[in-house]
Amino acid sequence: MLQALRRRFPELDVRVSTGNTEGILKAVEENLLDLALVTLPAASRSLHITPLLEDAFVAIFASSQRPMPAHMTPERLSAQPLVVFEAGSSTRLLIDEWFLHAGIRVKPVMELGSIEAIKEMVAADLGYSIVPRMAVAALHHRRGLQMLPLATALSRTLGIALRQDKPVSKALRQVLDALQYLKRS
Secondary structure, eight states, rough: HHHHHHHOTTOOOOOOOOOOHHHHHHHHTTTTSSSEEEEEEEOTEEEEEEEEEEEEEEEEETSSOOOSSSSOOOOHHHTTTTTEEEETSHHHHHHHHHHHTTOOOOOSSSESOOOHHHHHHHTTTOOBEEGGGGOHHHHHHHHGGEEEEBBSSOEEEEEEETTTTTOOOOHHHHHHHHHHHHEEE
């Protein structure tokens, strides 16, 4: 999406920041960011937060691992070393709840704050992870990894957060339109 946006509007200055939902919302509230794509639920009195799309989660393993079953269950996964998002993140909470729903409390071997770091550790065969499909959708984003669906569905809702008093400039409109296109694709 960003690549297409840059090609269509080379003069558009788009900067991307990553972080946990709470920190990103604070940056939008303080007008440090024009908008944010965040995991819902999220709330703020000064922000307008609109659901955008559902993003399913998948299990990832090193591509060097032996062939895996067609779908991964919480029970099968809990017996393996888990590399996961840091505690306190909304994504980690969803993953923990997915296991707890199956009666399993996981003990990760690594807790990291970056999806790219998680993918690197998994590709190095230091464990497996459960990540949003969007993070491994493109072939080059899953180099050294194999991706498998979860037997019990897990997904997150992503939403757009924008200050309620934020004027929507032409440039901001282009980004919002590109995000809506992402929803349809």
